[in-house]
Amino acid sequence: TIQQLFKEIFKASLELQEDDHRKALLVSRKKKPEDTIIDINGEKIGDGNPHFIMGPCAVESYEQVAAVAEAVKKQGLKILRGGAFKPRTSPYDFQGLGLEGLKILKRVADEYDLAVISEIVNPADVYKAVDYVDIIQIGARNMQNFELLKAAGSVDKPVLLKRGMSATISEFINAAEYIISRSNANIMLCERGIRTYEKATRNTLDISAVPILKQETHLPVMVDVTHSTGRRDLLLPAAKAALAIGADGVMAEVHPDPAVALSDSAQQMDIDMFNDFMKELTK
Amino acid sequence: TIQQLFKEIFKASLELQEDDHRKALLVSRKKKPEDTIIDINGEKIGDGNPHFIMGPCAVESYEQVAAVAEAVKKQGLKILRGGAFKPRTSPYDFQGLGLEGLKILKRVADEYDLAVISEIVNPADVYKAVDYVDIIQIGARNMQNFELLKAAGSVDKPVLLKRGMSATISEFINAAEYIISRSNANIMLCERGIRTYEKATRNTLDISAVPILKQETHLPVMVDVTHSTGRRDLLLPAAKAALAIGADGVMAEVHPDPAVALSDSAQQMDIDMFNDFMKELTK
Amino acid sequence: TIQQLFKEIFKASLELQEDDHRKALLVSRKKKPEDTIIDINGEKIGDGNPHFIMGPCAVESYEQVAAVAEAVKKQGLKILRGGAFKPRTSPYDFQGLGLEGLKILKRVADEYDLAVISEIVNPADVYKAVDYVDIIQIGARNMQNFELLKAAGSVDKPVLLKRGMSATISEFINAAEYIISRSNANIMLCERGIRTYEKATRNTLDISAVPILKQETHLPVMVDVTHSTGRRDLLLPAAKAALAIGADGVMAEVHPDPAVALSDSAQQMDIDMFNDFMKELTK
Amino acid sequence: TIQQLFKEIFKASLELQEDDHRKALLVSRKKKPEDTIIDINGEKIGDGNPHFIMGPCAVESYEQVAAVAEAVKKQGLKILRGGAFKPRTSPYDFQGLGLEGLKILKRVADEYDLAVISEIVNPADVYKAVDYVDIIQIGARNMQNFELLKAAGSVDKPVLLKRGMSATISEFINAAEYIISRSNANIMLCERGIRTYEKATRNTLDISAVPILKQETHLPVMVDVTHSTGRRDLLLPAAKAALAIGADGVMAEVHPDPAVALSDSAQQMDIDMFNDFMKELTK
Known part of the structure; x- marks a missing residue:
């Protein structure tokens, strides 16, 4: 018919x-x-092996960052995370140490021979940040801050782009396209949970996004197990699922003393827990 | 016990x-x-009467904006909207005319004695924008672009803040607090639909947010019927509901020829439809 | 091309x-x-005028129901709601009086010359229920309980079908089709809020669903303001919005003493509040 | 203070x-x-080893079911799934073979020495179903069909309870409590994806629900990879993630010729794909 x-x-x-x-x-x-492989301080993210990006939620002091760096180094890892500019829901919450925080990160990075990643939130800061960090992180709240994406696309520095809180996979891919279209092709995508009606976890880890992103793009895909679950007891199981489904690596937060952390105190691992976490994932 | x-x-x-x-x-x-009342070109938003902010999605040309301005003026309205910086999902979509667009808006505003509102997306542009616009709009994607909020909070110009796509009411209120905490108290809140599983409308208009925001804050609350529904046939019923539930005003998009619009062609009203819309709402 | x-x-x-x-x-x-108009005890639902279905969440006793019936009657209303079979999240919560509850409703209905509506949850009960109630209600949790829909479709009694907690409009319409396809065409649809990430209200009232359902179907569309908002302070504004956008009527819960109600105590109106509610909506 | x-x-x-x-x-x-372990035809679900429940979406004919049963048997599996009562969005879609379907399942089960699981949708059918099936399945749409839960709780037959489309984990646990409170303690929970704004997958697999359910309850937890993803290409990666995060087993749909299946044709595996799937998961 x-x-x-x-x-x-x-x-x-x-x-x-x-x-x-x-x-x-x-x-x-x-x-x-072909898969895009990003070489950062010897870690070849996207090469088929699992990689780990660990560190405190926020940079609070040299001593705090150094304590985590030492633990990270001991585990044989090469990349340290730490927030200097902290996007916070309330203007009265701790907003991060700013440029001072980047300087602390840089100092620790040099001392421990680690690469560092830190979130940048203002387009104007991208150009300064390249002197301090090895990877520019763009956070979930800024996934469609197109001015920031364009700035990150115009520098020669790897970018880790987090999925927006309620971004579709298609919007996520288009956000990465903003960066690459300005000529910066060193992009890592990071699934970090989406906002749903379920409140047992801080967000809902959309684990299926990992194989879809791997299929649709040639970029490495990381999973942030800290922000997707928001629960210390779920970090390890979520990391196992992420690696099993094909993620190129896992991000998580580590703090020498989570109970006194200035942010995210309920979900950061302490050093002992971090060591167990790594042991379980690499055995 | x-x-x-x-x-x-x-x-x-x-x-x-x-x-x-x-x-x-x-x-x-x-x-x-007490209610905050914001006086813009004689429109006292928040005074208990309904107010209307109408105009094209994007500024495309002087002629296009002038055509809408004339219609807006004829209806006795005082405020014209128009986008110069357009946040678009894809980097290959029309991104707006930028500063050129603001200049067109300013020229039309002067000729027709209208106030203008336009979205600003880069913190650095806020300081320039004050010379061209009467209200700075912060869009849904930027509701938690805290650098932009801080910039908007540091100038002496009314701000219309749209609710983020998946922002809770509490996060929305805290975003406004970023602005007022920098000393700019002339803030209008704008409900524009939230992202849910339902796809019959572009977003789900959260109409209950209006009375909650009126209860919790002293700020005027507008409803953007265009982006919340994304359907031309729902603009009028949604506007009726918004005013019935206590909104201080309604925003909607008007274009002289929606079929050829460079963005949002499926949801803008043409001039005739706009005239009917106003007639129905003010009878 | x-x-x-x-x-x-x-x-x-x-x-x-x-x-x-x-x-x-x-x-x-x-x-x-043409619009379907359903005549229940003289109320012609779907005739373009607003109609009201009020009563307690659950039938608790003859005295409690009679107290509400008297108030409903005084307001000139014709239909009383009351739950006999209560679907509750926990098996240990009050499950309703069952058949006993239906008998109380029937007795009160006869004494006050009111029609009654009550929720039925088991297909096997539909055939018994027709002797006691004037309208069979199918609740949100059962919108896709297709066996129940088929049973309701095979009796000669009006049905009020509530939208499922996360049902799309299209699924809602198809659920109604299950009823009409078994030959019962007296169906009222009822928007009662959908489940979203926002927790300031119990559910998110999807007000746009009302004009869409009116366009797509010929059935009357009601709005349940109690379950959509879950907040006593939002009942009146939500009802105003519902009627403004074109709903055929409003449902809400009234209890002689909400503080001691066996269910939904935080969201039922007492008799005074109900009288004010009606006064505001009919002035 | x-x-x-x-x-x-x-x-x-x-x-x-x-x-x-x-x-x-x-x-x-x-x-x-202690973990509840449910022994079905020798499969000890909940014993710490992975278990698999495979079979066609719907029972269509003896030949179709037998073809799958043979493949399932060859893989050394013990449990066959197949739908006889199919809850479908539209009343005009294929509704399943009903009791006839259960009889086909029973015949195949006897011939191949397999246990069978099938969904029951009407409380009245639970008592008949026990003669035909080894596990009663309660589907997502019926998770809060409390009459059905009570019926399932009153027979001596294991129950597999699927999570509702937008059920919270807490509601899911309470639904299981309805069954156990009637004395049937042989319950398996099944995560099958939740409804979110993301449409790249049919539902969003809430993988974190698995460890939470294992922590909160003593019941076995399965993952239905077919309905959570709705995409044939994601079945294997999702199954890997499910087992890695601690699920007690995986459910998926297999059909001898998916292209002509009467339901879910886009997401069922054919026999070859099923064999590869098992090989990958058990190596």
Whole structure:
């Protein structure tokens, strides 16, 4: 029948269209079938092995960061995370040490021969940040802060882009395209949980996003187990699931004394827990 | 019983705590019981009467904006909206005319004696924008772009803050607090729909947010019927509901020829529809 | 170009398909353009005037129901609601009086010349219920309890069908189709809020669903302001919005002494508040 | 300070309350610390090893079921799934073969020495079903069909309870409590994805629910990878993640010829794919 015919044409053109659009994107696997591998201080993220980015939620002091750096180094890891500019829901919460925090990170990084990653929140700060950090992190709240994406796309420094709190996978991929379209192709995607009705976890870890992002793009995909679950007791199981489903690595927060942390005290690991965490994941 | 007693203490302290926190916020009605009224070009937003902010999604040309301005003026309205910096999901979509767009808006505003509102997306642009616009709009994607909020809080210009796509009411109020804490108290809140599983509308208009925001804060509350519904056929019914539930005004998009609009073509009203819309709402 | 042509064919066939499907449904306005009006005890629901269905959450005793019935009668209303079978999250919560509850409702209904509506939860009870109630209510949790829908479709008694907690509008319409396809065409739809991430209200009232349901189907559409908001202070504003956007009526809960109610104590109105509520809505 | 004191009392009583409630539930691990192990045809679900429940979405014919049974048997599995009563969104979609379907399942089960699981949707059918099936499945749409839960709780037959489409973990646990409170303690919980804004997958697999359910209850926890993802290409990665995070087993759909399946044709595996799936998961 003619209607049947129409339906087939309809399906064919639909697929054609979607295909076209995805092919057009620079981040898409159609454009570049091989995996992008990002070499940071010897860690080749995207090479098929699991990688770990660990460190405190916020930089609070040299001593605090150094204590974590030492533990990270002992585990043979190469990358340290730490927040200097902290986006906080309330203006009266601790906002991070800012540039001072970046300087502490840089000092610790040099002393322990670690690479550092830190979140940048103002487009104007991107150009300064390249002197202090090895990876620029763009946080969930800023995934569609397009001015920030454009700034990050115009510097020669790897970028870790977190998925927005309620971003679709398609919007996430387009956000990465903002960066690559400005010529910076060293992008890591990071699933960090999405906002749903379920409140047993801080967010809902959308674990299926990992294989979808790996299929659709050629970029490495990390999973932030701290912000997706918001629960210390779920960090290890979530990390196991992330690696099993094909993530290129795991991010989590470690603090020498979580009980007195200036932010996220309920979800950071202490050093002992971190050592157990690594042992379980690498055995 | 002792357990019963505990429960009552528990409840009492819970209320005490929440009360405390809300009292502390400068935007809260506990801090300032009287309604904030913002006078823009003679429109006293927050005075108990309905106000309307209408205009094209994006500034495309002088002629396009002038055509809408004329219609807006004829309806006796005082404020014109128009986007110069357009946050778009894809980097390959029309990104707005930028500063050029603000200049067009300013020229039309002067010619038709209208106030103008336009979205600013980069903290650095806030200081320039004050020369061109009468209200700075902060869009949904930037509700937690705290650098932008701080910049908007440090200029002497009314701000219209849109609720983020998946922001809770509490986060929305805290975002406004970022602005007022920097000393700018002329803030309008704007409900524009939240992201849910339902796809019959572009977003889900959270109409109950209006009376809650009016109760919790002393700020005027607008409803953007265009972005909350994303459907031309729902603009009028949604506007009726918004005014019935106590909103201080309604925002909607008007374009001389929506079919050829560079953005949001499916949801803008043409001039005739706009005239009918106003007639229905003001009869 | 050929691609352009394909796109147009694509669009045309897409619309054709959707159109076809909607036309096929017995509840759709395409199938029957005129509004369905349901006459219950003289209330013509769907006739363009607002109607009200009020009463306690749960039937607790003859005295309690009679007290509300008297108030409802005084306001000139004709329909009383009251739950006999209560679906509760925990098996240890009050489950309703069951058949005993229906008998109380029936007795009060006869004494005050009111029609009654009550929720039925077991397909096997539908056939018994017709002797006691004037409207069978199917609750949100049972919107896709297809066996219950089929049973309700096979009796000659109006049905009020509530939208499921996370049902799409399309699924809601299809649930109504289950009833009408068994030959019972006296169906009222009831929007009662959907589950979202926002917790300031018990559910998120999806007010836009009202005009969409009115467009897509020929059935009357009610709004349950009690369950959508879960807050006593929002009942009146939500009811105003519902009527402004075109709902055929409003449902809400009234209890002689909400503080001691066996369920939903935080959201039921007492008699004084109910009288004010009606006064405000009918002035 | 007195306020500080209040806060501590508040916290203490909050924990006390929650603790109390959880302890009270018969399904909770506080009530029974040891894992519940359910022995079905020699498969000891909950014993720490992975178990698999595979079979077609719907029973369509003896031949179809037998073809899958043979493949399931060859893989050394012991349990076959197959739907006889199919809850479908539209009344005009294939509704399953009903009792006839159960008889086919029973015949195949006997011939291949497999246990069978099938969904029951009407409380009245539970008592008949026990003659045909080894496990009663309660589907997502019926998770809060409390009459069905009560019926399932009153027979001596293991029950697999699926999480509702938008059920919280707490509601899920309470639904299981309905069953156990009627004395049937042989319950398996099954995570099958929740409804969110993300449409790249049919539902969003809430993988974190698995360790939470294992912590909170003593019941085995399965993951249905077919309905959570709705995508054939994600079945294997999702199954790996499920087992890595501690699920007691995986459910998935297998059909001899998915392209002609009467339901779920886009997401069932064919026999070859099923064999690869098992090989990958058991290597």
